[in-house]
Amino acid sequence: MAIVDTLLPEFDHEMSVTRKLLERVPEERFGWKPHEKSYTLGQLAQHVATVPMWGSVTINQPELDLAGGQQLPAVTNRAELLSLFEGHVAGTRSALVGKSDAELMAPWTLKHGGKTLFSMPKVAVWRSFVMSHLIHHRGQLSVYLRIQNVPLPSMYGPSADENPFA
Secondary structure (H helix, E strand, O other): OOHHHHHHHHHHHHHHHHHHHHOOOOHHHOOOOOOOOOOOHHHHHHHHHHOOHHHHHHHHOOEEEOOOOOOOOOOOOHHHHHHHHHHHHHHHHHHHOOOOHHHHHOEEEEEEOOEEEEEEEHHHHHHHHHHHHHHHHHHHHHHHHHHOOOOOOOOOOOOOOOOOOO
16 A cells, blocks of 8 residues: 555544634634743634645655744634635645655655754654644644633544533
8 A cells, every 4th residue: 555545544534623623713712822821822723724734845845944934924713714724735635645655755854044953754754743743733722722612523532522422
């Protein structure tokens, strides 16, 4: 089985779960944050919506230098948030479809100001820098939403708010 055939079903599932969570972000609470050092709810939701973009960057480029990176304009409502997410998901899925094992095993390097931070096969970057990174921040977002009393969707089984067996 090709590597891409193992990555696509996981990607599709995780993006579906992520979309369900983003659909519940209350736009009137975008400015709320749980701690002075934390992202606001809107910033964290936007970060979650943007992380899938790293998949297409990883697949389509041999390296990325973070020096001089630009800030994205902040989303101001849920519709913008979901549109941003859907665009990144579509672009990343398109970049992944049809990739050979050799393409996914090619090295990818993250740099800052020309200095190498790490270099790994693209598939390893996909797992850690893209998927695990997304899942980590999605977990944070679910805690933010729970604190705001927003019902959480099922992610890997029934949630306390969507339990068909309760």
